[in-house]
Amino acid sequence: MNANDFEPVIVAFCCHYCAYAAADLAGSGRLQYPPNIRIVRSPCTGRLEINFFLRALESGADGVLVAGCEEGSCHFKEGNYLAKGRVNTARQLLKEAGLEPERLRMVNVSAASSQRFAECVREMVETVRKLGPSPVKKMMGKNTNQQQIGAIR
Ligand code: FES
Numbered sequence: 001m002n003a004n005d006f007e008p009v010i011v012a013f014c015c016h017y018c019a020y021a022a023a024d025l026a027g028s029g030r031l032q033y034p035p036n037i038r039i040v041r042s043p044c045t046g047r048l049e050i051n052f053f054l055r056a057l058e059s060g061a062d063g064v065l066v067a068g069c070e071e072g073s074c075h076f077k078e079g080n081y082l083a084k085g086r087v088n089t090a091r092q093l094l095k096e097a098g099l100e101p102e103r104l105r106m107v108n109v110s111a112a113s114s115q116r117f118a119e120c121v122r123e124m125v126e127t128v129r130k131l132g133p134s135p136v137k138k139m140m141g142k143n144t145n146q147q148q149i150g151a152i153r
Pocket of ligand 1: 015016017018019043044045046067068069074075076077079080
């Protein structure tokens, strides 16, 4: 495979109330965004554990996008603040394991912001495309960062 042919797979954890609604609106409004994301709907980003992000990478994702409500607008009050802290911790763990922390990102999107959702997806796909395939995926089964991820989980 030519490096230019690389199409990253991004797992996008979207909260039900805002990010998922924005994704849905983008779809019904026929907004164009890269088809590289696999959306996982969550009641709230506060439900997401660090383990979920690491497991997604371990299972073959090249990047993970966490999309929640705007700060101050979480339907469970502080879920997106909890998620922000967990994402930051997970990014630090990735760095310590020798992986690029840019493979994990959190964004905040209101339910009406289909344009912003599409833009966030485009930016994430571009970032990960530049990073290249996840080393975890590339070296699956060898003495790799995958084991390092397993060790920090
Ligand atoms: Fe959207 Fe909590 S309900 S982040």
